[in-house]
Amino acid sequence: MKRLRVLVLMHEDLVPPDHLNGQDLGSAKWRTEYDVVSTLRKLGHEVKPIGVKSDLGVLRSAIEDWKPHIAFNLLEEFDGVSVYDQNVVSYLELLHVPYTGCNPRGLMLARDKVLAKKLFSFHRIPFPDFMVVPQGRAVKRPKGLAFPLIVKSVTEEASLGISQASIVQDDDKLKERVAFIHTSVGTGALIEQYIEGREFYVGVMGNGHVQALPVWELIMDKLPEDARRIATERVKWSRAYQDKYGIESGQAKNLPEGKAEEIQHLAKRVYRSLGLSGYARIDVRMDEQGKVFVLEANPNPQIAQDEDFADSAEKADYAYKDLLQELIHIGLRWHPAKAA
Secondary structure, three states: OOOOEEEEEEEHHHOOOOOOOOOOHHHOOOHHHHHHHHHHHHOOOEEEEEEEOOOHHHHHHHHHHHOOOEEEEOOOOEOOEHHHHHHHHHHHHHOOOOEOOOOHHHHHHHHOHHHHHHHHHHOOOOOOOEEEEOOOOOOOOOOOOOOOEEEEEOOOOOOOOOOHHHEEOOHHHHHHHHHHHHHHHOOOEEEEEOOOOEEEEEEEEEOOOEEEOOOEEEEOOOOOOOOOOOOOHHHHHOHHHHHHHOOEEEEOOOOOOOHHHHHHHHHHHHHHHOOOOEEEEEEEEEOOOOOEEEEEEEEOOOOOOOOHHHHHHHHOOOOHHHHHHHHHHHHHHOOHHHOO
């Protein structure tokens, strides 16, 4: 394996220490960054972590001075704005620096959940019925969009703004929740048909030729009986809440024959329809009749060791170090000029 100079991009507040020195990695906010940097070094690569916040000059200087073979992109925002990370990737392309993860056009299409659904419609990919209420607009629910409904942010990720109150049963509650998204989250509101059922995640990686990883399930069986089985902010990010209700994830079990392959095939269709590259996680729900609906695509998902993507990759015989090496290989094979 060729020794590479790998420039690892991350938020300046998340640059990890070289050594743990007794620190608890499990609770560290820079756990992903530490896992990636330390594992790449164990693979024999020359690794340079760089913190980026709101100054591209830092990035340009590092590239000019160090001349990396590839940038390993862990950025999730730039200048405090989540959707600006796509512009950093565009900057890497302008500087002719290969990178891991998704291309800027794929990032833009996947982040715009409404535009993504329009592309799904063109490609006949099943998704829940929906409507959008931009900021400053009143809710005018069409009669064909029946309750229960779930209200989300149009652009935010990581379940931001999603709680049990996100699922509404009448127009008054619908108006309340839309107002919450407008004022508290600060974006337009996406109103979707709520799909009662099981929630699955499918990791996909590659460029032209793509591979779907084993189907992963978010297991929420021990939530209170009156709680809906949805990935709220607390379900995803509160360790205390997860421990209290036994929330975990693992390879999907007890699926009807052929259903896992159907979900994997659907995930690859989503990946291609949005022009994604590098790696992504596709989120779907299956109702009680076995019908599968695509919720969204998440390019550049969490890849800390022992997180869903890495765990599912391990089931596909990619040890963590092999997964990171494969993402580097995929990045080196991506050619932006030939992707249009």
